[in-house]
Amino acid sequence: MKHELILFVSVFFIAVLTAVFVYVYFASNKRREFKPVKEKLYGYRPKLFTFLILMGFGVAVGTLFEFPIAKQAGTKPVEQSIKVTGYQWYWVLDKTEVYANEPVEFMIKSADVNHGFGIYDEDLVMHTQGQAMPQYTNRLVHTFKKPGTYKLLCLEFCGIAHHNMVAALTVLPAKE
Structure with missing residues (x-):
């Protein structure tokens, strides 16, 4: 029963994902004006870059506190x-x-x-x-x-x- 449920859920999500890909493929052929969207998104780039750098630094520092090799290195x-x-x-x-x-x-x-x-x-x-x-x-x-x-x-x-x-x-x- 459990395997059948996992199979059903997997097939369902694969079908949904396939439908999304098909929709995006057919919708992407339509030409639109992207200039307003492009200007708005380019304004977020410096903020996004700074955010990602700070997040990366925070994750790196946060995961090194319990680094196991430091305990091994003691004399x-x-x-x-x-x-x-x-x-x-x-x-x-x-x-x-x-x-x-x-x-x-x-x-x-x-x-x-x-x-x-x-x-x-x-x-x-x-x-x-x-x-x-x-x-x-x-x-x-x-x-x-x-x-x-x-x-x-x-x-x-x-x-x-x-x-x-x-x-x-x-x-x-x-x-x-």
């Missing part, structure tokens, strides 16, 4: 650190348990090809991601808010057994 030492190495088609972690509410530093690299490194909770909601590349170590810092078992999945197709590239990380309750 503050992290007590919990895990070395992660991606292979075709498995992950190797030097630790599999960490504590909640404390930053965890993942040192991610690959021994063979590029791998995407994604951390998912038990509901398969992604919490953070990084990139595992050969001959390079990426640093990813993340603080787990809830204890539980998290899945580490490969996000980049790395070969025939890519779908089996899963590891587990246990997040223990925060230390008292």
Whole structure:
């Protein structure tokens, strides 16, 4: 039923859009005097340009406040650190348990090809991601808010057994 409704709504809007295009095509062949309209619209151009520049600047500044890389760039030492190495088609972690509410530093690299490194909770909601590349170590810092078992999945197709590239990380309750 839901798919049929989506199909009906889609076909309806496509039909309306097609009718609008057909109308515009046939109506555009009629010649009219555009000089008054042109003069009026050209008067709005400087105002529109200024408005768009201010909006663009506002959006750029507004979206950079929570830029996630700035948190990663700090040199503050992290007590919990895990070395992660991606292979075709498995992950190797030097630790599999960490504590909640404390930053965890993942040192991610690959021994063979590029791998995407994604951390998912038990509901398969992604919490953070990084990139595992050969001959390079990426640093990813993340603080787990809830204890539980998290899945580490490969996000980049790395070969025939890519779908089996899963590891587990246990997040223990925060230390008292």
